[in-house]
Amino acid sequence: MTRTEVAAARATDDVTKVLAGVPRDLFLGGRWVPAANRDRMVVVNPATEEVLTEVADAGARDALAALEAAERAQASWARTPARTRSEILYRAFELTVERTEQLALLMTLEMGKPLADARGEVAYAAEFFRWFAEEAVRIDGGYAHRPDGAARNLQVRQPVGPSLLIIPWNFPLAMGARKLAPAIAAGCVSILKPAPQTPLCSLALAEILAEAGLPDGVLSVVTTSRAADVVTPMLESGIIRKLSFTGSTEVGKLLLAQASRNVLRTSMELGGNAPFLVLEDADLDRAVDAAFHAKMRNMGEACTAANRFFVHASVAEEFAGRLAERMGALTVGDGTHDGVDVGPLIDEPSCEKVRALVDDAVDRGASVLVGGGRLDRPGYFVEPTVLTGTDPGSALTCTEIFGPVAAIQTFTGLDDAIRRANDTEWGLVGYVATQDLDNALNVAERLEVGMVGINSGVVSTPSAPFGGVKQSGLGREGGRIGIDEFLETKYISIPVRP
Known part of the structure; x- marks a missing residue:
């Protein structure tokens, strides 16, 4: 074989190994399971227009299974010590860095960006895990004297609750990490729905977080080509308390309307010009x-x-x-x-x-x-x-x-x-x-x-707040305030006798 033929054969072997190492099913309650209807959807390489692989194509029954897993896990995860959450995120950071080459090739195959850019995105994604590992142990509150002296005002920060995270295809690893890391740090369980064009990086993230020690049910990943069949029952369930979406302004407006019915906390990172x-x-x-x-x-x-x-x-x-x-x-x-x-x-x-x-x-x-x-x-x-x-x-x-x-x-x-x-x-x-x-x-x-x-x-x-104004969105991701999107403030009044 010529040197070119050897290089091509090696590259083909690398692709086969990387694809073989990624789960193709849904990640629900800590287990890899097929879609309830057994449907599959194809993943296409945009550089060749060839089918890379097939993954589970979830429907409404799978959405309900993800909701049930989230509801079961939320209370115990919210009580998990901040140091434990932080250490899981640190391990996720280390595992992501260790797997840079595999993740970069996977990203290039399903999304198209050159390998050098994909390696940069892996590093960017990993930094969200490290940044919010450090923020997890810095969630604070407040203590103040009421002006009349009759009570003390105590403020505590608590997890918002089960969160639905919807990410786009253009940064398939980093967008998942940018939403998952603060949710995990804050004590929120999450359901991640990737774009149908790029589900593989999200499935790889789930595998990393499970290996890092994330308890069963704290994360579910639902891949689907029928977003409405999955997202609508989640938003209408009464279980989801937070929606974080990155995508077009048009879709963001539709989701805001749906989220308003149950008065959900929302973060929207929408279009730009x-x-x-x-x-x-x-x-x-x-x-x-x-x-x-x-x-x-x-x-x-x-x-x-x-x-x-x-x-x-x-x-x-x-x-x-x-x-x-x-x-x-x-x-x-x-x-x-x-x-x-x-x-x-x-x-x-x-x-x-x-x-x-x-x-x-x-x-x-x-x-x-x-x-x-x-x-x-x-x-x-x-x-x-x-x-x-x-x-x-x-x-x-x-x-x-x-x-x-x-x-x-x-x-x-x-x-x-x-x-x-x-x-x-x-x-x-x-x-x-x-x-x-x-x-x-x-x-x-x-x-x-x-x-x-x-x-x-x-x-x-990751160290600065990302977000826009006008129809570019609501809320901020990253920076010191990025974790605030997944926290509620509770005020506790404590009367004090003179």
Whole structure:
């Protein structure tokens, strides 16, 4: 065999081993069980359009089984000492790091991102376990004298209760960890529902947490292609007390309406339409680097991806040319192969959406500096694309692109740029490139978003609160306050005799 043939055979063997090591059933009450109706759903590799494997496809009866397991486990888990919960999370952190290569390959196979990016996501996911292992033992309360001196006011923090966690496909390991870690730290049992495109990483997470010592019933993982059949009975059960959802604004609104019927605590991390402002005084080396990472992280399939670039007219031509040069040099292909920078989009509808947005922008007068097309090969591949002269009325300025397309507009006045940046129903994140501290703080404070990156294209970290305003969501994940989403405050009055 040639060296290439040997490498291909080794890669095929690695894929077989990784897939063979992942459970394919539902994780209910600490056991792996098939769906009650025995249905299965396929998992497709977006780089090849081939079926990877099949997993259990849950229905309403499985939802009820998960609810029963959660209800049985909640009281004892809430009483579990914080140190015990913390140690389980530390072990989950260690196991996740130890399995970096297997988890990264699994993620690339089911979601498409290149292995280097997948390894980065594994590290990011692991850090949520470590961060909330440290927060579990720091849940506090309060003690105060009532002003009239007749009583003492005691405040304690207690778990919200059984939580339904719904995650998207674009960060299939990190999103699971970002929701599970604070729930476990707070003493909440959880039911995790992954996206149908990427169930394997969630099943691998369940295996890790079980091995780390999580008691039976504290976590269930329900994979399904029929979300309504599973989610609706859970939200209507009266058992679920908390809903945490990451996904589109449209679906989030539907879930909020359902959650309102039982007045559930909710966290919503929804869509984005992130503006990236390049001011006249920007260091273009840093600005292009930040823009590249803000746009191309995860092939642009991120809610934090820069969607609209507003560049000062005096630097727009140079900025666009340098960004196009960098994006045009990227290698697009199967993320399991060496040297690949950009993997496929998740599915065919995603490709068609991105291509239609580019066509609309070009029809409205935009110029294509690089890319603009779809690769003529199996898989859901779109070329990294830079557009200039983008008309503000183009569909991609008011739609979350979720693909590798940077659409550039120009401005001359800062007030006008900020007005245009805020002219959207979303408000997750914004970015600004400038060397002037006054400008940086001025723009950061005036942008109607939950997060701001200054001369940086990546803001996500377990140590900081992640979330948005307006129709980008409710609540925060990560940081010191991330655990608050899974805790209630109880006030206890203690009369004191003089």
